[in-house]
Amino acid sequence: MPDLRTTKDSLQESISLEGTRKKLKKTRNLPRRIIHMSVFPEIIRHVPQRDYGIEGLTVRVDHTSTGTVYFVSAEKEVHFPEHAHAEQWTIVVSGKCLLTMDGETRTYQQGDTYVIPGNKKHQITLCAGYAEVDYVDDPCDGEA
Numbered sequence: 001m002p003d004l005r006t007t008k009d010s011l012q013e014s015i016s017l018e019g020t021r022k023k024l025k026k027t028r029n030l031p032r033r034i035i036h037m038s039v040f041p042e043i044i045r046h047v048p049q050r051d052y053g054i055e056g057l058t059v060r061v062d063h064t065s066t067g068t069v070y071f072v073s074a075e076k077e078v079h080f081p082e083h084a085h086a087e088q089w090t091i092v093v094s095g096k097c098l099l100t101m102d103g104e105t106r107t108y109q110q111g112d113t114y115v116i117p118g119n120k121k122h123q124i125t126l127c128a129g130y131a132e133v134d135y136v137d138d139p140c141d142g143e144a
Helices: 004-028 032-037 042-046
Strands: 057-063 068-074 078-083 088-094 096-101 104-109 113-116 122-126 130-136
Touching: 088 104, 096 113, 096 130
Parallel strands: none
Antiparallel strands: 057 068, 068 130, 078 122, 088 113, 088 130, 096 104, 096 122
8 A cells, every 4th residue: 555645745746846837837928028137136136236338238246355246137139349357257147148259259158157368358249138147356357
């Protein structure tokens, strides 16, 4: 005879999982902008926001004693011209970007990471719906 508690627990887990699937299915039909706004958790909204004057670009910046952390999201496509700065490590949280260094363009998507060597000239385009977390090896990055 089967263990009724195991069967009951399994049934409750299945019902709970089904409810979660229904909730996820509903959010798939929401406008992309609403989903994108919640890419970063509530705690990140406390990080100071920096205004770059670019419509659709949200950047939150926090300085540590050794570097600068950026939380970046783009509702629209954003093109940054060629520039250079201290070494940067990035993880793509959502969407995709096109990074050009040494004349070679690569596409990075959700879950990808990349490193930009210090003082290396590069150009980047953030596609609509993109979000990333960056660490730049300069505690005063962007303060000039």
